[in-house]
Amino acid sequence: MTGYRKGNSRGGWVAVFGFILLLPLIALFFLADEAEPISADLFSLAQRNTLLLGMGVVLSSSLLGVAFALFHTFYEYPYKRILHGLLLMPLAFPAYVLAFIYLGAFGPATEWSAFFEIQGAVWFLVFVLSLALTPYVYYFSSLGLQSMTQSERETESLLQGGRWLFFRYSTWPRLLPFLISAQILVMFETLSDFGAASIVNVPVMTTMIYKMWFDLFSFAGAVQISLKYSGVILLFLVIEFLFKTFSREPVSSGRDPLRPQSSLPFSMKALLCLLFFYILLAFVYPCLQILFWVVQLQSFQLWVKAAALAIKTMALGAVVGILVVGFSVTLLVWLRQTRQNPRLWVVFSTVGYSLPGSILAVAVYAVLLALVSNVTETVLLVGLVLALSHKFLTAAMRPLSDAVQFLPKELFEISDVFQVPWWRRIRLFLFPYLRSSCGVATLLVMIEVMKEMPLTLMLAPGGFQTLSIQIFNFTSEGEWEKASLPGLMLVLIGMTSVALINLKDAEAGYDS
Amino acid sequence: MPLLSLILSLFIVVSAFAESSPELTVYTSRKTHLIEPLFEAYSKKTGVSIKHINGKAGVLIQKIKQEGAKTKADVLITVDAGNLGQAAKMGLLEPLASKSLLQSISKKDRGTNNLWVGLSLRARTIFYNKQKVKKEELASYQGLADEKWRGRLCLRTSRKVYNQSLVAALISRLGEDRTKKIVEGWVNNLTKPVFTSDSQLLEAIDNGICQVGIANTYYLARMIKKGDASNVGVFWPKQSDGGVHVNVSGAGVIKSSAHKKQAVAFLEWLVTKEAQAIFAGLNDEYPVVEGVAPSETIKKWGAFSREDVSLTEIGALQKKAVFLMDSVKYR
Numbered sequence: 001m002t003g004y005r006k007g008n009s010r011g012g013w014v015a016v017f018g019f020i021l022l023l024p025l026i027a028l029f030f031l032a033d034e035a036e037p038i039s040a041d042l043f044s045l046a047q048r049n050t051l052l053l054g055m056g057v058v059l060s061s062s063l064l065g066v067a068f069a070l071f072h073t074f075y076e077y078p079y080k081r082i083l084h085g086l087l088l089m090p091l092a093f094p095a096y097v098l099a100f101i102y103l104g105a106f107g108p109a110t111e112w113s114a115f116f117e118i119q120g121a122v123w124f125l126v127f128v129l130s131l132a133l134t135p136y137v138y139y140f141s142s143l144g145l146q147s148m149t150q151s152e153r154e155t156e157s158l159l160q161g162g163r164w165l166f167f168r169y170s171t172w173p174r175l176l177p178f179l180i181s182a183q184i185l186v187m188f189e190t191l192s193d194f195g196a197a198s199i200v201n202v203p204v205m206t207t208m209i210y211k212m213w214f215d216l217f218s219f220a221g222a223v224q225i226s227l228k229y230s231g232v233i234l235l236f237l238v239i240e241f242l243f244k245t246f247s248r249e250p251v252s253s254g255r256d257p258l259r260p261q262s263s264l265p266f267s268m269k270a271l272l273c274l275l276f277f278y279i280l281l282a283f284v285y286p287c288l289q290i291l292f293w294v295v296q297l298q299s300f301q302l303w304v305k306a307a308a309l310a311i312k313t314m315a316l317g318a319v320v321g322i323l324v325v326g327f328s329v330t331l332l333v334w335l336r337q338t339r340q341n342p343r344l345w346v347v348f349s350t351v352g353y354s355l356p357g358s359i360l361a362v363a364v365y366a367v368l369l370a371l372v373s374n375v376t377e378t379v380l381l382v383g384l385v386l387a388l389s390h391k392f393l394t395a396a397m398r399p400l401s402d403a404v405q406f407l408p409k410e411l412f413e414i415s416d417v418f419q420v421p422w423w424r425r426i427r428l429f430l431f432p433y434l435r436s437s438c439g440v441a442t443l444l445v446m447i448e449v450m451k452e453m454p455l456t457l458m459l460a461p462g463g464f465q466t467l468s469i470q471i472f473n474f475t476s477e478g479e480w481e482k483a484s485l486p487g488l489m490l491v492l493i494g495m496t497s498v499a500l501i502n503l504k505d506a507e508a509g510y511d512s
Numbered sequence: 513m514p515l516l517s518l519i520l521s522l523f524i525v526v527s528a529f530a531e532s533s534p535e536l537t538v539y540t541s542r543k544t545h546l547i548e549p550l551f552e553a554y555s556k557k558t559g560v561s562i563k564h565i566n567g568k569a570g571v572l573i574q575k576i577k578q579e580g581a582k583t584k585a586d587v588l589i590t591v592d593a594g595n596l597g598q599a600a601k602m603g604l605l606e607p608l609a610s611k612s613l614l615q616s617i618s619k620k621d622r623g624t625n626n627l628w629v630g631l632s633l634r635a636r637t638i639f640y641n642k643q644k645v646k647k648e649e650l651a652s653y654q655g656l657a658d659e660k661w662r663g664r665l666c667l668r669t670s671r672k673v674y675n676q677s678l679v680a681a682l683i684s685r686l687g688e689d690r691t692k693k694i695v696e697g698w699v700n701n702l703t704k705p706v707f708t709s710d711s712q713l714l715e716a717i718d719n720g721i722c723q724v725g726i727a728n729t730y731y732l733a734r735m736i737k738k739g740d741a742s743n744v745g746v747f748w749p750k751q752s753d754g755g756v757h758v759n760v761s762g763a764g765v766i767k768s769s770a771h772k773k774q775a776v777a778f779l780e781w782l783v784t785k786e787a788q789a790i791f792a793g794l795n796d797e798y799p800v801v802e803g804v805a806p807s808e809t810i811k812k813w814g815a816f817s818r819e820d821v822s823l824t825e826i827g828a829l830q831k832k833a834v835f836l837m838d839s840v841k842y843r
Contacts, residue, residue, distance in 0.1 A: 042838040108666075108704045109715040120705035120843060201669055201708050201843060214570035215671065216834060217598055375578040462539055462575045463565035473568075478709030 017331075018348045021390065024355075024363030025234075028227045031366045043225075046203045049122055050191065053204060056126035057133060057190040058183050064130065064278060065137025066179060070171070071271050072138075073145040074153075076260040083275065085502050088135045090282035092494030094451045095132040096195025096471065097487045101286045102128060103199060104293070104480030120201045128196050131282040133189055137182040139501070144178030145171070148258045177247045184240045191233060192356035194454035195468070199475045205229045206454060209358040213458065219365070226362040230355065237354050241347060290491065293484035306467075306485045313466040316456075317446035320388045321396075325442045327389075328396040332404040333430055334422065337412050342401045349397040352390035357455035360387055364459060377461040384459040391455060392448045396441040403437035440500060447497045451490055536562045536774050539576060540589040541569040542761065546794045547589065553790060554781055560774060569595040569673070576604050576766060586769040587778060591634065591761040592673045593623075594680070597827020600627040605764035610776050616783040616801050621760055624824045630760030631782055632791050633798035635816060636678055637756050638747040639732065640724045641717050647745065652753035653682065654690075656724065657697020665701040666713050666722030670837040673830075674710075674728060678757050679837055680829035684821045685754055688836065696840040706843055711735070718743045733796035733809045748816035755819035759826070760800065 019026075068087060072080070090098075106112040108119045118124040152170050194206040203211075205225065212221035264272065297303075328349075335342045352360065364387040368375050375383075407430065415425045431438075449456075453468040460469060467486040474483035540547055544566055551562040565572070569590040576585050576599070588599055599605055605627040608614070613629055614622070621630035638650055649660070656665055668675055682691040703722055707713040710727035711734070717725050718741050735741035748756050763782065765775040781787055785804050792799040793807045805811065 041841070103708075107712065108707055109712040109719065109721065111719070111721075113704060113716075113721055117705055119707065199708070201671070201706065203843065211671070214568060214574070215673075216831065217570060217573065217602075219574070369578075374580055374582045376582060377575075377579075377584075380575075458571075461565075462567040462572050465566075476708060478707070478712040 014344050014348070017345060021348050021351045021393075024360060024367055024387075024390070025230055025351075027366040027370060028223055028230060028359075028363045031223055031370065042203060043208065046205050046208045049197075049202055050204045052122050053125055053129070053193075053197075053202075054187055054190050056122070057129045058186050060126060060130040061134040061137050061186050062179065062183055064134045064274075065139075065182065066141050066175065067271060068134075068138045068275055068278070069141030069145055069175075071268060071275065072142055073148065073258065074260055075264060075268055076262040077264060077268075077272055083279070084505075085498075086279045086283060087138055087275070088498050088501055089279075089495070090132055091135045091501075092491050092498050093132060093282070093286055094195065094453070094468070094490055094494065095129050095189075095193055096199055096453060096468075096475075097290070097490060098132055098282075098286055099125070099128045099196035099199045100471070100475045100480055100483055100487065101289050103475075104478075105289055109478075118200070122202055125193075125197060125200050125202050128200070129190055129193060131278075132196075133186045134278070134282070136185055136189075137179065140178040140182035140185075141175055144175045145258075147174055150257065150259050153258055180243055180247070184236065184243070187236060188233075188354050191236070192354075194356065194358050194457075195472065198472070206356050206358040209362060210454065210458065213362065219362075222362045223366060226359040230359050230363075233354055233356065233359070237351065240350075240354075244347075287491070290484045290488050293481045294488050296481055297485060302482065302485055306470075306489060309465055309467055309470060309486065310489045313450050313468075314446070316385070316388075316466060317449040318442075320385055320392065320449045321442035321445040323385065324389045324393055324396045324445050325400070325438050328393065328400045328441070329404070329426065329430075329434060329438060332397070332401055333407075333426055336404050336407060337422070337425075342405075346394075346397050346401050349393040353392065353394045355391070357391065357452060358458060360391055361455045361458035364390075377464075380459060380461045381464065384456065384461075384464075387455055387459055388449050388452065391452070392445045395445050395448055399441050399444070400434070400437055403434055407433055443500070444497055447493055450493055535560050536586050536771055536778060537584045538562055538564045538587045538589055538778075539572045539585045539766075540564055540566055541572060541591060541595070542566075542589060549794060550782070550787060550790055553787070554778060557781070558777075560778070562778075573599045573602065573604065577602050579768075581768045583766060583768050585766045586771045586775040587763055587765055588628075589631070589761070589763040592677055592759050593762070593823035593827045594673050594677050594830040595827075596623055596628040596760075596762050596764060597824060597830070599764060600624065600827075604767055606767045606769070606772060608765065608776065608779070610780055612780050613776070613783060618802075620822055621762075621800055622823075623762075623764070623827070628762050628764035629779065629783070630762040630800045630823070632761045632788075632795070633800055634674075634759045634761060635729045635756050635798060636674055636726060636759065637729060637816070638724060638749065639714060639717055639727055640745050640747055641720050641722070642743050642745045644720060644723045645745075647747060650724070650747045650749075652749045653678070653726065653757065654686065654694045654754065656701065656726070657694040659697075659701075661701040661724060663701070663703045664723040665698060666704050666716055666725040667698060667702060667706050667842070668710055668713055668725075668727065669706045669708055670834070670842045674759065675726075676830050676833045676837070677759050677826050678726065679833035680826045681757050681819055681821045683829050683833060683836070684825050685819065688832070692836055692840060695837060695842055699840055699842050714741065714744055729810060729813070730796040733807070736809055746813045748814070751817035751820075756816045758798075758818045760823060761797065 072084060103118060106118055108117070148171065192206065194210065197204045197207050209222050209225050212218050212225055331345065332342055335345065364383050368379060368383045372379050411429045415429060420428070450467060453472060456466050457469050457472055460466070467490050470486045471483045547564065551564060555561055572588065572590065573595065576583050576588065590596060600623050608626045608629060614626060617629045622628065640650060670676065679691060679695060682694060704716065710731040713722065713725045713727050714731055714735055716722040720743065729746065732741055732744060732746065763779055765772055765779065769775050782791065783801050785801065788799040788801045788804040792804065796807050796810050798806050
């Protein structure tokens with residue numbers, strides 16, 4: 001692969017790119033105005049809940065995810081390949097879909113409420129988000145443990161300290177960088193959650209932003225809370241950046257791969273039961289419940305409406321997907337051609353993903369107000385498309401940057417010799433190489449856009465409905481059955497991205 | 513060039529979502545199935561086509577404000593005096609001078625300077641489980657703060673504008689300090705965390721999980737139509753105890769509307785007996801125009817006395833109500 005140029009002469013462009021991506025936050029800073037204060041009590045409650053939620057979800061998903069990953073790596077067990085696939089399946093459920101499924105089935109209007117209260121309970125929200133996010137920790141941790149070798153494993157029996165010394169000096173260093181990456185991702189997802197918190201009725205910072213803007217009609221108040229909250233998010237972004245800069249991920253030699261142990265000790269049998277129980281709670285039961293409600297609906301009209309809505313939501317996802325992938329490919333190819341390191345660009349592209357949708361909605365709206373005197377429906381729709389592109393830019397940039405880096409350098413040399421314009425190079429030489437990566441990236445962005453809730457809810461022009469907006473509207477009136485149909489559609493769409501991950505793993509021979 | 517074409521085609525796709533302008537555009541927070549039959553009836557009668565944009569009240573009001581003079585909205589139809597009052601306060605509505613409108617709608621069901629008019633009445637009253645509560649035990653909203661209701665009361669979330677208006681009405685009638693104590697009493701008496709919907713709350717009362725609660729009457733009508741509300745009883749607080757809290761769904765003509773005359777004509781039709789019967793019947797709400805009978809389902813619950821608080825004042829006090837509820841941890 002071609003080396004990168006030292007002393008990047010195009011550093012100015014990186015700065016411009018970074019500025020554009022940070023523009024919403026900059027707008028928040030400059031447009032923050034005096035606003036009527038929100039109740040201090042409620043604000044501190046939202047802060048406390050957000051903190052509890054972040055810590056609770058990171059802790060519980062880490063415990064479960066790491067335990068499953070260790071088990072998966074070190075032991076052979078029945079139906080391993082299938083269970084690996086099923087462990088990733090909860091990723092198909094947006095957290096807010098899981099929340100309304102459990103709330104509808106075990107909520108305050110049911111007999112279950114005599115045993116436990118889930119409405120308004122922070123622990124229940126921790127439970128729901130942990131169910132939804134544990135697969136991230138499991139997946140990342142498993143990747144880390146992939147680099148372990150059989151000879152390392154065999155030294156375990158030679159060590160006097162036994163299993164713990166082996167874990168401390170061999171397993172843990174391989175696991176840690178991946179675990180921290182997963183925890184940061186889980187933390188961002190938790191801090192961004194709006195839908196589940198809103199459905200369960202737990203005040204958190206993201207729901208406070210919505211409340212200020214749409215319940216108390218104070219956009220200035222929403223800007224103020226967004227500004228404060230984005231400070232916390234930026235702090236985590238800096239931590240992530242520093243971590244990625246200084247950490248080294250272990251590299252697998254590819255030789256002497258670990259041979260999983262086939263006999264399961266009692267503790268591992270218990271863990272296998274826990275794994276089954278997790279899959280039951282996070283995937284099997286939600287699937288059955290949502291199907292049960294859908295079957296109960298028995299309204300052809302609702303089916304037709306939901307199908308029309310699904311097409312509209314897909315169209316929005318496709319527009320954003322094409323825009324984001326088109327931009328990413330153009331940028332990355334230009335960087336490759338000019339032998340510039342794309343790392344900083346890729347890092348900047350994560351800003352949007354890290355920002356909660358509710359903050360991004362307020363920030364983009366603030367930018368629109370500053371730029372356009374009359375925010376019409378079309379302007380708002382363009383704003384929504386740009387905001388969604390900003391948020392999910394990283395979903396395209398990361399996979400595409402890898403694909404572009406591995407393009408044969410001869411392609412660029414031939415193009416230089418024949419002086420082919422850059423856009424023709426993309427179309428004639430590069431696109432055939434990048435076609436499948438582009439397709440996958442577009443699909444991933446599209447799926448993320450379809451599942452997204454607060455940004456779409458807050459920025460969509462009046463009357464513009466998507467599946468997630470419809471779920472929000474139905475669940476706010478406790479109409480679980482009606483919400484199940486758009487919910488099921490989102491789950492089916494989400495399963496596509498999980499299938500892609502499984503396919504990728506199968507190609508890499510990882511889960512076998 | 514290809515990039516330009518890509519951007520252009522994207523904008524074409526995006527613009528395709530926006531449709532061409534019709535004769536009358538209504539922004540409404542009412543559910544489509546509750547409002548569309550009215551639009552259809554009006555179009556059939558007059559030939560005026562109506563485009564409607566649905567959304568949450570807050571979103572629509574913000575939208576009209578942002579669109580300013582170029583807004584396509586001619587009429588805003590939404591629920592709750594608080595929302596209508598907010599639109600009025602933001603200067604989005606045109607005062608209504610139509611004689612037939614003002615004659616049909618009593619003053620208490622109109623906004624300040626006739627900026628909006630009510631179209632249907634929505635009673636928010638007390639419901640109880642007939643097996644567990646004797647009707648004689650009940651008296652008023654403030655009575656639900658008594659200790660005898662400890663562990664028996666259920667409420668919907670304070671996030672819902674219906675409860676914000678109820679508390680605003682209490683502030684207007686009883687003052688801020690007393691209302692604070694009442695709401696605090698409610699919170700102490702809760703047997704369950706607050707519900708996110710009235711339907712859930714009524715279901716819980718029917719199941720005996722809650723013994724008493726506050727909800728809008730049309731939610732019970734919906735349950736009755738499904739056939740699963742046999743244990744739920746309706747209680748109307750007497751006038752001497754403050755009366756029944758009533759709110760409206762209502763409408764106003766947008767100040768920047770390019771079709772004000774047609775918009776007013778549409779509102780005039782909405783308060784005719786014909787439209788009122790459809791309007792109230794679709795969601796089992798009470799007609800705002802005297803002489804129009806409510807639906808058969810709700811007629812059985814009998815008549816009630818309304819609280820003596822103007823809807824304009826309720827709207828004006830709503831923000832205070834939100835802060836009051838937050839301060840006593842009513843979530």
